[in-house]
Amino acid sequence: MAPKRVEMMAETRAKLINAARAAFASKGFAESSMDDLTAQAGLTRGALYHHFGDKKGLLEAVIAQVDGEMTARLAAIMDAAPTTWDAFVDESIAYIEMATEPEIQRIMLLDGPAVLGDPSQWPGQNSCIRSTQRSLELLMEEGVIREVDAPATSRLINGALLSAALWIAHAEDPESTSRMAVDSFVVLVSGLLKTPR
Known part of the structure; x- marks a missing residue:
C-alpha cells in the first residue's frame, strides 16, 4: 500500500476515534449517533463502517x-x-x-x-x-x-x-x-x- 494512502487511512481512523471519544465521554455510547460522529469528524458513515465495522467497533478502538x-x-x-x-x-x-x-x-x-x-x-x-x-x-x-x-x-x-x-x-x-x-x-x-x- 502506498505510504500516502496508509497515512490517509491512519488520519481517518484518528478523526473517527477522536470524535467518538469526545461524544462517548460527554453523551455516552447510546446517545451518540453515528451521523453526528461522522459529521463531527468531517467524514461519511461509509468511512466508519470501513474502518470499524460499526459503532461497537469504534467503541472498542476508543477503549x-x-x-x-x-x-x-x-x-x-x-x-x-x-x-x-x-x-x-x-x-x-x-x-x-x-x-x-x-x-x-x-x-x-x-x-x-x-x-x-x-x-x-x-x-x-x-x-x-x-x-x-x-x-x-x-x-x-x-x-x-x-x-x-x-x-x-x-x-x-x-x-x-x-x-x-x-x-x-x-x-x-x-x-x-x-x-x-x-x-x-x-x-x-x-x-x-x-x-x-
Whole structure:
C-alpha cells in the first residue's frame, strides 16, 4: 500500500476515534449517533463502517486508546516510586483513583461493560495480570512479600482492583467510595508483606 494512502487511512481512523471519544465521554455510547460522529469528524458513515465495522467497533478502538493512556500513566507512576513495593501499591491506588475521572468512568467502566461485556475478558486485562504477576515475582525475589502463587495472586489482585473501579463508577459519591476502596486495598495487600510497614 502506498505510504500516502496508509497515512490517509491512519488520519481517518484518528478523526473517527477522536470524535467518538469526545461524544462517548460527554453523551455516552447510546446517545451518540453515528451521523453526528461522522459529521463531527468531517467524514461519511461509509468511512466508519470501513474502518470499524460499526459503532461497537469504534467503541472498542476508543477503549483501546484510553486503556493505552491509562497504562502509560500507571507505568510512569511505577517508575517514579522509590521501591518495588511502593511501585506496586502506588500503581494499584492510581488505578482505583482513575475510576473517579469522568471520561474513564463513562467509557471504560459504564458503557464499555454494558456494550462489550465483562471487562475481565477484555484483551487489556491479560497485560494487567502479567504486569501484576511480574511485580509479585520481583517482590518475592527481593524478600519483601511472602511466597505466594504469583499467577493466582495476580488474578485475585486484578479482580479486586477491577471490582473496586466498577463499584466507584456506579457509586453515588465516587470520591468517597474511592477513598474507602484505597484504604481497604492497602490493608488487603499489606497482608502479603513479610514485615509489616
